[in-house]
Amino acid sequence: MAWVNAIIQGILTGGLYALFACGLSLMFGVMRVVNLAHGDLATVAGYIGVGVIAAIHVPFLWSIPIVVVIMALLGYVLQRTLIQAAINRGDLTTLIVTFGLSMVIENGLLQFFTANSRGIGVNQSIITDSFSIGSQIQIAWLDVIIFVLAVVVLLGLQYYLSSTKYGRLIRAVADDREAAQLSGADYRHVFGIAAAIAFGTVALAGTAYGMTTTIDPTTGTQTILLFAFAAVVIGGLGSLWGTLVGGIVLGVAQEIGAQINLSWELLAGYVIFLVVLIVRPQGLTSRRAQS
């Protein structure tokens, strides 16, 4: 029964990891940018959430759309300025700029908000409530909500990209920037919109993580970025559906590892990542080999 519990908890945690990975996957898919500051930006979103709740005393769930909007705006602005400037100068510059951004954000948070960890909506009933199946399996409502949210976000994004007019424009720009430009699309603006969407999901990821546990300045690099990346690699590069699968595989591996030995939780996740990297470098769901 403990194993069933571990698998259920793992699947639910996997939803959170898929949410982490969503923005990373989208930004790579559209702009070919691997944002090394991804995790730190999610942490920033968490801190903004804490700040919004403290500053304007809204019910804490109302802070989520506010954070999403702030982060989306930040995403658009960052993409049009810093990230676009880096893209124009090549892959190496993009890496250095986002890595620099990551270090600046992490140490900035450390400097201004100390190393103390913070939670979002601590002691709210929606965060602490849970239900039981049988006597041994206890499931937190929050985990279920986050899992459903992750599925909705990923499927919604998939639908948006494949079936709406603007989604098709984003894909067109991702496929061939020059050709889209010739057809009258301003690719920089499209990149900005894609970044805004990605940052919106980053905001959800950061807030969700802040609710399930706590966040501190190092959360972004030590947890969110690495788990997001592991989920993307396990699932297969450039596929949103694969990202969900990757997140779930990672979550289940961690829970099973923790079931065997508490200190193996993180290690088990990395072992799965390495096994996939060795056996199937293109990821579990991807058919074509990575070039």
Place this chain on the structure above:
Amino acid sequence: MSVTTDSGPFRGDDPRVRAMGEGGGRDGEFPRVTRSRRNTLWSGIGALVVVVIFATLPYTTQPGVWAILTQGLIILTLASMWNLLAGYAGLVSVGQQVFLGLGAYFILIPNMHGVSPFAALPLAAIGAAVVAIPLWWLVSRLRTAYFAIATWVLASAVALFVQQFQSIGGGTGMPLQGLQWADTNLLSADTYWVALAVAVLAIGGTYLLLRSRVGLVLTAIRDDERAARSSGVRVGFARALVFIVAAAGCGAAGGVLAIQQVAVSPGAGGVFDITWTAEMAFAVIIGGLGTIEGPIVGTVVYMVLFETLQHYNAWYLIILGLVAIGVTLFARRGLWGTVEEKFGIRLLPTGYYLWSPAERRRRIGRADRG
């Protein structure tokens, strides 16, 4: 017109070069190929003098000075290695801290069996290099950005794995034995000398590597990977070699770090901290990627920032990050690269300089007059 070429395959004794000169006949018509426009003997002597001055510092200055310089020399070693990776082999590793950490542990483990940390230093380099081989096999499947994060994930995984073993300190680490010397000044001077030796070896090794055949391959990759690959250059082999050499260098630096701290700690702020990679990378970017002098200049900038801002906690890293972003966007070749471009100075030349017959005649004429 004269041509500066870094990746130029022309040597003085190359038949192609000779063919160019055959039309003329007179000695001055010969295009000559040298490593640099200027005589490099002077920069060689200069480098030697600098090393000697640095080596004698413990006799002429206060212990505080060497302690600060030890820190700088560790960063210099790391930066030189990161420059080799990113500047020449196009491998942006964000997980170099793993080799730093492993180097420290390869000091700690023999030390627990009674080996002096100083004597174990070669083990730190060799051990890190050996571990780098399977790690390379894993990460070489990924390119550019994915390579970067994969090295990061691997570094975290290895750090976690090492911390599973309680016998070598688990998550808290362990002090080194046999360094509780009565004369602490002697210990810090010895540490400084070891750090200096490692840094000189790292820079000298980089210099020699880049002047060798592999260096030619590496410069070709740096300039245009696709062109290099299609000319039959063994890109994969050169990359693997650089990854392993860089691991050895970072391992040695990790060994020095362990000796300096008289302990190995794997936790936050310890040997496996990502901050190390941030520092080495930013130093290289600021100084100038793809030049040997760049990491030296970058380390000086790093040390100045660190020494002036270290009492303001994390500020030096924030400013270092901002400067690195600014430099990479607005002065792509870094401080040294910009100077080099403007004035054509190469203190440690690894490329070739092709003298055109006309320029050579002018120079010979000047020499006659002067």
